[in-house]
Amino acid sequence: MDPTLEDMPARLRPTLQMLLNTSAEDERIRAVWLEGSLARGLADDWSDLDLHLAVREPESFAATDWLESQVHLVLADAIPGLTGSFICVTSGWIHIDLNVHPPDGEFAPEDTRRVLFDRDALIRNSMTTASPSGLPFFPAQDVQIFLYVLGQSVASVRRGDLIAHSQATAMMRDRLLVNLLLAENGVTSP
Incomplete structure (x- = not known):
């Protein structure tokens, strides 16, 4: 687990800290982790928050309502084809990709992630790439x-x-x- 956010971009740190604190108070939320550039240490102030939550009863967890109760959203849109995944934008123009998972779900070991909070030791930190080859290509x-x-x-x-x-x-x-x-x-x- 990594509850410190000192190395996070300054613009994103307050929002992320508030979401982390709120998650710790909500018993439904079992784990919180980051993926993407924030997990790899490559983020800047304008990077998006790839925020993942392992949640009890994810089908009844109103993810965008939960996020809206923390920050004012100007956009909350489901990502087509990805159940429990949402593109959100705050009024401060912070882009949050919110992803909700069941706590007993399969968490692939090859995902790049940074665990911030984990009540049940469900998630492991990993710093490998998400693809077998991991080599960028030009489509x-x-x-x-x-x-x-x-x-x-x-x-x-x-x-x-x-x-x-x-x-x-x-x-x-x-x-x-x-x-x-x-x-x-x-x-x-x-």
């Missing part, structure tokens, strides 16, 4: 499609077709941007 077709859709979105905005623009933005995020971010870390999306 050329995804990049081409991303740039094409980005260019077409300008026309949607100019025409006032906000529904088309909204759907294009969601597709860019879910189908393309996520794949590009995974490729940057050497992970092939399923």
Whole structure:
């Protein structure tokens, strides 16, 4: 466990400390850990918080309501295809990827994580990469499609077709941007 946050970026530290303190007071929350750049020690003030919670009865745990009770959210959106995962943005423009897991779930040993709180010794710290090869790669077709859709979105905005623009933005995020971010870390999306 690592309850100290002294090495965390200064802008993120107060929010993270408050979420950690609240988690320790909530018996439903069994463990809290970070993944991504914060876990690898590569974060800066504008990095997102990849926050993971092991929670009793995750199906009844209202994750975004819990987060909203701690910080004011301007966005709380479920990540398509990932049960218990949410993209959240605070009014202070802190991006939080909130992920809820059952306490008896499988926690792959190859995930990069930094355990902050663990009541039941469920989670282990790990500093390896999330992919078998771990080598970044360039998904050329995804990049081409991303740039094409980005260019077409300008026309949607100019025409006032906000529904088309909204759907294009969601597709860019879910189908393309996520794949590009995974490729940057050497992970092939399923």
